[in-house]
Amino acid sequence: MTDNTATTTEITDEEALARVKARRGYLLPVHELMAEVDPQILRKYDDLASDLLFSDQPRALDLKTRYLVLVGITTAVKGDPDGIVWSAKRAVREGATRREVLEAILLSALPGGVPTVEEATHVLAKVFDES
Template identity: 70%
Template sequence: MTTTENTDSEALARVRAKRGYVLPVHELLDEVDPEILSRYDALASELLFADEPRALELKTRYLVLVGVATATKGDPDGIIHFARRAVAHGASRREVLEAIALAGLPAGMPAIEEATQVLHRVFDES
C-alpha cells in the first residue's frame, strides 16, 4: 500500500494522531510497507515515550538524540527536531549547545560546524 499526499495508511494515521506530526522517515517507511512503519513507531515510542520510569528523563533522551544527529552529519532536520523537543521538555540553550559540542569528540569539528548552520532555526524562531 502506498500513500499519497491526501490519504494516509492506517499506520501513518496512527503516527500522526499519536505525535501530532509525521516526519519524512515515517512517510518513507509507510510507502515501503506500513507494517515496517508500525514496528519502527513501536520501537521509537518505547524508547522515547514509555510510561514506566527510564534512567534518562525525556529532556536528556532528546539531548542525546541532538548529539547523535550532529555526529552522524547530514541530518540538519534531525538536529532541529530533537533540539526543539529537548527545549520543549526543559533543556536550556546551553544544554543543547553542549550536546552538539560533545558530538564533536567522536565526529570531529565539521559535525559541529554543520550543526551551527541550523541552530538559528531552533533558537531564533522560538
C-alpha cells in the same frame, strides 16, 4: 512449520501513517516509505521510537536527557539538520538550557568531527531564534 506472523494484526499503509501522525503530530518521508514498503515495519518502528521517546513510562534517562542525546547523535551523523531542530526543540521544551543543547552538539565533535559542530551551530541559531 507454523507461521507466527498471523498473530500480528495486519494494518494498511494508510492506517500505519495515520497512527504515526496521531502519535507524533507529523510525518517524515521515511515514515511514508516504510508504510509503502511494509506497514508492519512502520508499526514496529513507531512502537519502538514511541516507547523510547514519547512514553511517560519511567526510564533511566528523563525526556530532556533523551532529547539531548538525540541532539548529539543527529549532529554527529551529519546531514540531519531536521533531526537537530526537532530534538533541540524537544529538549528545550523539556527544560534544557541553551548551554545544555550546545554541549550536546559540542560532544558530537568527538565522533563526528568539528565540521559537524559548525553545521549544527548554524541550525541551532535558527532553533534559538524561534524560541
